[in-house]
Amino acid sequence: MNSIEIASRKIDKGERLNFTEALALYQHNDILKLAELARMVKERKSGQYVYYNVNRHINLTNICVSGCPLCAFGCKAEEQRAYVMQKSEVIEIVSQTMRETPDLSEIHMVSALHPDKPFSYYLDIVAAVKRAAPQVHLKAFTPVEIVHFANISQLGITAVLEQLKAAGLDSLPGGGAEILDDSVRKIICPNKATTAEWIDVITAAHSLGLPTNATMLYGHVETIEQRIQHLITLRDIQDRTGKFQAFIAFPFHPANTGFTNLQRVSSWEDLKMISLARLVLDNFDHIKAFWMMLTLPIAQLALTFGADDLDGTVVEEKIIHAAGATTKKGITKKEIISFVEETGYLAVERDTFYRPLKISSGVKSYG
Ligand code: SF4
Numbered sequence: 001m002n003s004i005e006i007a008s009r010k011i012d013k014g015e016r017l018n019f020t021e022a023l024a025l026y027q028h029n030d031i032l033k034l035a036e037l038a039r040m041v042k043e044r045k046s047g048q049y050v051y052y053n054v055n056r057h058i059n060l061t062n063i064c065v066s067g068c069p070l071c072a073f074g075c076k077a078e079e080q081r082a083y084v085m086q087k088s089e090v091i092e093i094v095s096q097t098m099r100e101t102p103d104l105s106e107i108h109m110v111s112a113l114h115p116d117k118p119f120s121y122y123l124d125i126v127a128a129v130k131r132a133a134p135q136v137h138l139k140a141f142t143p144v145e146i147v148h149f150a151n152i153s154q155l156g157i158t159a160v161l162e163q164l165k166a167a168g169l170d171s172l173p174g175g176g177a178e179i180l181d182d183s184v185r186k187i188i189c190p191n192k193a194t195t196a197e198w199i200d201v202i203t204a205a206h207s208l209g210l211p212t213n214a215t216m217l218y219g220h221v222e223t224i225e226q227r228i229q230h231l232i233t234l235r236d237i238q239d240r241t242g243k244f245q246a247f248i249a250f251p252f253h254p255a256n257t258g259f260t261n262l263q264r265v266s267s268w269e270d271l272k273m274i275s276l277a278r279l280v281l282d283n284f285d286h287i288k289a290f291w292m293m294l295t296l297p298i299a300q301l302a303l304t305f306g307a308d309d310l311d312g313t314v315v316e317e318k319i320i321h322a323a324g325a326t327t328k329k330g331i332t333k334k335e336i337i338s339f340v341e342e343t344g345y346l347a348v349e350r351d352t353f354y355r356p357l358k359i360s361s362g363v364k365s366y367g
Pocket residue numbers: 064065066067068070071072073074111112113144189192
């Protein structure tokens with residue numbers, strides 16, 4: 001029996017894949033076989049449902065001390081594009097979004113590592129957002145930002161998380177994982193949180209009852225083996241904590257970064273990564289195809305490659321677009337529902353904890 005047959009049998013029986021089997025699946029060229037396996041696992045976990053939510057992104061500042069070569073968003077304070085939001089501006093955005101979007105269920109807030117803003121600035125904003133929108137879930141701050149807060153406040157990671165939680169933080173988005181291998185991080189983001197720090201923040205958050213997502217940024221200097229090890233590291237954490245809600249793989253967009261010599265990976269590779277993640281991460285309930293990074297057509301295709309979530313309406317996003325993403329900065333519910341229904345699945349509007357809020361009427365009829 002060859003390694004693909006072994007992997008297929010294990011997936012069929014619901015058994016866990018090891019590193020070698022995952023690598024064999026990645027190296028396998030029959031992408032439709034991967035799709036078939038990943039789709040089977042997706043349907044075991046979430047049946048005919050494909051999730052999305054109504055959310056709003058807010059990026060407080062792009063001024064950053066880190067200067068990561070991989071980044072097109074962060075900049076120095078003296079650059080013309082530099083900005084920092086005041087609390088009043090943030091609250092105005094939140095209030096306006098609530099007026100215009102009554103179904104808003106989540107605010108997603110991530111930013112750069114500002115050199116001077118004290119930890120109290122972030123705590124104040126969290127508390128103010130929570131006061132302005134108490135019923136809206138506040139998902140904010142990557143582990144990289146949490147490490148930055150711990151450094152500038154002289155508090156430990158747990159104390160930072162406790163204070164943010166007390167102020168109103170509900171969960172963490174789990175970004176900044178990139179590839180959890182310090183030899184890669186030294187090249188793409190040498191000044192930001194290490195692998196161990198990223199894991200420390202995630203496990204501390206989980207132990208405080210703050211769920212997170214898990215992410216991966218692929219398609220730069222990493223090897224396929226490092227991508228698979230990254231997935232296995234996440235799976236090991238999930239075995240211990242059970243508090244990852246979803247996994248999101250982001251293809252690297254090289255425009256305006258320190259890696260403009262690189263090409264964005266192909267859609268073939270995007271779909272392989274989605275399937276592989278669905279098959280390796282057997283203890284994750286949800287695999288997200290983040291349409292903004294993938295483009296809508298690839299995200300829609302990803303729904304037949306094991307993804308069960310398209311993320312949200314977003315409304316306005318700056319970080320990915322700084323790196324040359326040409327997708328829209330937001331999308332309507334109607335558009336998302338239509339994209340899902342074309343695939344034959346049901347579009348389910350969810351809250352951040354994947355509780356269904358509204359289920360679409362059904363499959364599009366072509367007959
Ligand atoms: S990736 Fe994050 S930490 Fe690095 S420069 Fe960009 S905003 Fe700053």
